[in-house]
Amino acid sequence: MIKKIFQDKREGLLLLLGFLLIIAPMSLFVSHIDLLSEVSDATGVSFTAITESAGSKGFLITLSILVLMSWKVIGFNREFLAKLFQLGVILVIGFAAKTGLKHVTESPRPYTELLTHQLLIPNPVHFYKLDAIQKEEVINEISQQVSPWRTSHWQGEKDYSFPSGHTIFASICLAFFGGLFMQHKRYGLALMVGVWAICVGYSRLWLGMHRPIDLVGSILFVAAVYTLMPSFSQLGQWVMLRLKYPTHVHR
Template sequence: MSMFVSHIDLLSDVCEITGLSYTVITDSAGSKGFLVTLALLLAVSCKMIGFNRELLSKLVQLGVILVIGFAAKTGLKHVTESPRPYTELLTHQLLIPNPEHFYKLDMKQKDEVIAQVSEHVSEWRTRHWQGEKDYSFPSGHTIFAAICLAFFGGLFAQHRKYGLAALVMVWAFAVAYSRLWLGMHRPIDLVGSIAFVAIVYALMPSFERLGDELITRLNLPLNVSLK
């Protein structure tokens, strides 16, 4: 990622296909589309292995990890107070004295500053800047993508669906890169997000007993194939 980010120029022209592609990719892990992505991956998982004790216990685990991930993202942003990369461009364009100053402005002033730089920056980038004016570290999009890769990628690989696992990995990598391309994050934000998910996932219990209890209470068979 560090090697790839060196060539990104936030002032460069962006064609419609490129801008739309990165927008769709980044939105698939953001507030606009993460539920769709999650539903699609869950549907594929149920189709592949059926709704059974294994999947139910893993879904409980996934839910807990998602809650921890999203909560930690919000908390860490306020603790680290790392300015987003595009605030550096605003500084270079002499619109603000330094990146930290951007966060002292009210929402209207932030909108106006970003609008001023829109003469030099593609709308495909500034529309995301207008939508996300909070701090940079860690990347919430990358946290979600890393969780999906660890959970669904691992689940698919465990059941020897290596093609599906590879697709999830490519998607997760594309999401991470889109955040760099848009000027929303630095490589360290992505690394921190992935490391955080890895630690949480490694420490998370399996919830197998809870899965068994839910199956018993819901009076479900141990294995319901949806194929």
């Protein structure tokens, strides 16, 4: 039973392992990210587009593209429907758990450390004791020294840091769609999803929104949920039969 679970999800889990092995050492590069550095428009646009492709503004577009690509690869059948059921359940679990874990861990975002260093707040934890208007004013004060390509994201996300919702979404897409593409020997498509996921993870570090541990925790969480997720193959078969039923009636 356990062996079959891992066989069915082997490709997705291997992709998540690769993602983890690349993200984990990124702590070596984070120290070189200067949040006070100047940012060109080209760089700002690139990182914003990447991060928003996994955020509230763009995740539905990304999801739609990946669903259409997978439909093109395997067609509309029981496997496709079962994957959609799996995807829907894990997305709900992932987004709900992200919100819950943030409130449990109460880990300040990295940019609050810069606010502390610039003497705008006494310590990172203090930022979360401010009301919405005070938080906005503090970030506006630092905006004289920090590129708006970064502070615009700070203004949009003033909640806690752990885990990374963007990385949870990217990991889910990598496991499900990347794994599916690997199973059907579409290695180029799987690589494309993998590179996108890595870029999403790095964009969160570059923006000052997360630390490497936030990303690592997100990947491990998705790996655990993905491993325990049932196949839904019988449900997919039942839906296919129901969809074909009217055709038989008309005949």
